Amino acid sequence: MDSTEVNKGMAAILVAGIAFFLSGWISVTLVHDSKPEHEILKIEGVGPVEASAGAAKEETLAPIxxxxxxxxxxxxxxxxxxxxxxxxxxxxxxxxxxxxxxxxxxxxxxxxxxxxxxxxxxxxxxxxxxxxxxxxxxxxxxxxxxxxxxxxxxxxxxxxxxxxxxxxxxxxxxxxxxx
Ligand code: HEC
The missing domain is CATH 1.10.760.10 (Cytochrome c-like domain)
Structure with a gap:
C-alpha cells in the first residue's frame, strides 16, 4: 500500500464521517421544523384574530x-x-x-x-x-x-x-x- 492508497483511505473515512454528521444534522433540523402550522382565517376589516384553541370555533366573516x-x-x-x-x-x-x-x-x-x-x-x-x-x-x-x-x-x-x-x-x- 503506497501513500496515495493511504490518503484515499483517509479521505474515504473523512467523507463518510462528514456525511454521517450532515445527515444527523439535517434530520434534527427537519424534525425540529415539522411542527404543524396553525392556520388562522384572516377576517378583513375586523383586525387581527386570536388563534382559536378549538377547531370548531365559529369565524365571523365580513359581509360581501x-x-x-x-x-x-x-x-x-x-x-x-x-x-x-x-x-x-x-x-x-x-x-x-x-x-x-x-x-x-x-x-x-x-x-x-x-x-x-x-x-x-x-x-x-x-x-x-x-x-x-x-x-x-x-x-x-x-x-x-x-x-x-x-x-x-x-x-x-x-x-x-x-x-x-x-x-x-x-x-x-x-x-x-x-x-
Ligand atoms: C377539487 C374539486 C373542486 C374545486 C377545485 C372546486 N369545487 Fe366547487 N364543488 C366541488 C364538489 C365536489 C361540489 C359538490 C359538493 C358537495 O356535494 O358536497 C362543489 C360544489 C360547489 C358549489 C355548489 C353548487 C350547487 O349546485 O349547490 C359551488 C357554488 C361551487 N362548488 C363553487 C366553486 C368555485 C367558485 C370554485 C373555485 C373558486 C370551486 N367550487 C372549486 C368540487 C370542487
Whole structure:
C-alpha cells in the first residue's frame, strides 16, 4: 500500500464521517421544523384574530355585499378559470365533472345541478344560494358544510371572493340583482 492508497483511505473515512454528521444534522433540523402550522382565517376589516384553541370555533366573516358593486366579474372569471376549472364547468348546459356545472348557481337552490350526486352535507343545508352564503362557502367550504365533497381550501381574499361571486352572478339569463 503506497501513500496515495493511504490518503484515499483517509479521505474515504473523512467523507463518510462528514456525511454521517450532515445527515444527523439535517434530520434534527427537519424534525425540529415539522411542527404543524396553525392556520388562522384572516377576517378583513375586523383586525387581527386570536388563534382559536378549538377547531370548531365559529369565524365571523365580513359581509360581501358592500364589495359586490365594485367587484370585477372579468377578474373573477380568470380566478375561476384558475381555481375552479379542475372540477367545474360554467357554461349553460356544461357537463358536471368532479363538481357540478355552475351555470345559474346564484339564487338557485343548493344542489341545483340535476343529475349531480351531491353530498348529504351540502344537501342538508336547505335554501337558496345568497351572496353571503356563497361568500361563506367560498371562504371555507368545509366550514359552511362540514363533510362536503368539495375538497377546496377556500379563497382567502374577500376581494377575490367578491370578484368570483360577481362572475358567478353573470352566469344566468336573468342575473339576481346586486344587493
Ligand atoms: C377539487 C374539486 C373542486 C374545486 C377545485 C372546486 N369545487 Fe366547487 N364543488 C366541488 C364538489 C365536489 C361540489 C359538490 C359538493 C358537495 O356535494 O358536497 C362543489 C360544489 C360547489 C358549489 C355548489 C353548487 C350547487 O349546485 O349547490 C359551488 C357554488 C361551487 N362548488 C363553487 C366553486 C368555485 C367558485 C370554485 C373555485 C373558486 C370551486 N367550487 C372549486 C368540487 C370542487
Amino acid at each position: 355585499a358592500p364589495l359586490l358593486a365594485k367587484a370585477d366579474p372579468a377578474s373573477g372569471e380568470s380566478t375561476a378559470k384558475k381555481l375552479c376549472v379542475s372540477c367545474h364547468t360554467f357554461a349553460d348546459g356544461g357537463k358536471s365533472g368532479v363538481g357540478p356545472n355552475l351555470y345559474g348557481t346564484v339564487g338557485a337552490a343548493r344542489g341545483h345541478t340535476a343529475g349531480f350526486n351531491y353530498s348529504a352535507a351540502l344537501k342538508g343545508k336547505a335554501g337558496n344560494w345568497s351572496f353571503e352564503e356563497l361568500n361563506a362557502w367560498l371562504a371555507k367550504p368545509a366550514a359552511f358544510a362540514p363533510g362536503t365533497r368539495m375538497t377546496f381550501a377556500g379563497i382567502k381574499s374577500i376581494e377575490q371572493r367578491a370578484d368570483v361571486i360577481a362572475y358567478l352572478r353573470t352566469l344566468s339569463k336573468t342575473p339576481v340583482p346586486l344587493p
